[in-house]
Amino acid sequence: PPSALLGPAEIRDLAGRLGVRPTKTLGQNFVHDGGTVRKIVRTAGVREGERVVEVGPGLGSLTLGLLEAGADVVAVEIDPVLARQLPDTVAGRGDGLSERLTVVLQDALRVEELPGEPPTALVANLPYNVAVPVLLTFLERFASLERVLVMVQAEVADRIAAPPGSRTYGIPSVKAAWYAEAHRAGTVGRSVFWPVPNVDSALVALERREPPTTRATREQVFAVVDAAFAQRRKTLRAALSRHAGSSAAAERALVRAGIDPQARGETVDVHGFARIAEALLDADV
Numbered sequence: 001p002p003s004a005l006l007g008p009a010e011i012r013d014l015a016g017r018l019g020v021r022p023t024k025t026l027g028q029n030f031v032h033d034g035g036t037v038r039k040i041v042r043t044a045g046v047r048e049g050e051r052v053v054e055v056g057p058g059l060g061s062l063t064l065g066l067l068e069a070g071a072d073v074v075a076v077e078i079d080p081v082l083a084r085q086l087p088d089t090v091a092g093r094g095d096g097l098s099e100r101l102t103v104v105l106q107d108a109l110r111v112e113e114l115p116g117e118p119p120t121a122l123v124a125n126l127p128y129n130v131a132v133p134v135l136l137t138f139l140e141r142f143a144s145l146e147r148v149l150v151m152v153q154a155e156v157a158d159r160i161a162a163p164p165g166s167r168t169y170g171i172p173s174v175k176a177a178w179y180a181e182a183h184r185a186g187t188v189g190r191s192v193f194w195p196v197p198n199v200d201s202a203l204v205a206l207e208r209r210e211p212p213t214t215r216a217t218r219e220q221v222f223a224v225v226d227a228a229f230a231q232r233r234k235t236l237r238a239a240l241s242r243h244a245g246s247s248a249a250a251e252r253a254l255v256r257a258g259i260d261p262q263a264r265g266e267t268v269d270v271h272g273f274a275r276i277a278e279a280l281l282d283a284d285v
């Protein structure tokens with residue numbers, strides 16, 4: 001059957017008819033390459049009948065790929081012009097596709113509940129300026145999500161998937177690791193977008209796993225992570241001294257957590273941060 005996917009001519013035509021002027025603030029770069037869309041859908045491992053949530057469907061490039069693969073899609077879009085047009089675009093590209101689409105007009109960071117069946121996968125070409133917060137917010141809010149496949153700025157993909165000790169390891173790496181195992185799943189050149197962005201993109205795949213077992217709450221662990229990386233070049237003892245109340249308290253907690261007080265945050269994995277947060281709880285007693 002002919003593909004429902006949007007090519008350069010369709011993207012230009014749709015944008016022209018809607019009077020869409022892509023904005024940088026909303027990270028609006030639309031994919032006009034069917035090969036890229038198929039690669040995302042394939043890498044995401046989308047199953048027929050699976051409930052998928054997409055953030056930022058835009059003109060519908062990826063949405064159509066997901067629907068064509070047989071997914072039930074709930075798409076969250078902040079731009080009212082794009083959100084209102086999407087069902088019509090989809091209806092015009094293939095029979096029955098729009099019956100499996102639900103559009104939510106909202107800021108993805110503010111979505112507390114999604115309509116219909118809970119989604120098992122998040123698949124999206126994320127708006128770049130809010131990519132990490134959207135990713136973490138969705139993993140936190142929607143426990144039904146087992147898998148994530150997102151396209152983000154290549155540099156951000158590196159940070160999300162970085163292992164401890166690597167140059168790009170930081171806050172996004174540790175926080176993503178709280179929820180899931182992440183790895184890079186290929187690069188995407190800038191020429192597949194309209195307008196052409198000035199950065200390359202990459203795919204990141206995440207698979208949910210159990211968070212570390214700890215008596216500290218997620219918020220407490222994340223607060224330690226934020227403090228540890230606020231001053232990257234400092235030792236953990238120095239970086240955590242304010243958070244712990246004093247440099248001596250920070251040192252005691254680190255030792256109790258089995259971490260060298262002279263080490264830097266970039267060498268500690270998510271389990272180590274969980275142990276530090278737990279040791280800090282005991283310090284209060």
Ligand code: SAM
Pocket residue numbers: 026027028029030031032055056057058059060061062063076077078079082106107108109124125126127128130
């Ligand atoms: N998925 C489309 C594609 O691949 O061609 C568009 C991707 S574009 C990089 C990002 C989309 O996210 C845009 O449609 C933009 O309007 C939308 N967006 C930006 N910020 C958003 C937010 N906070 N919540 C929901 N959608 C957002």
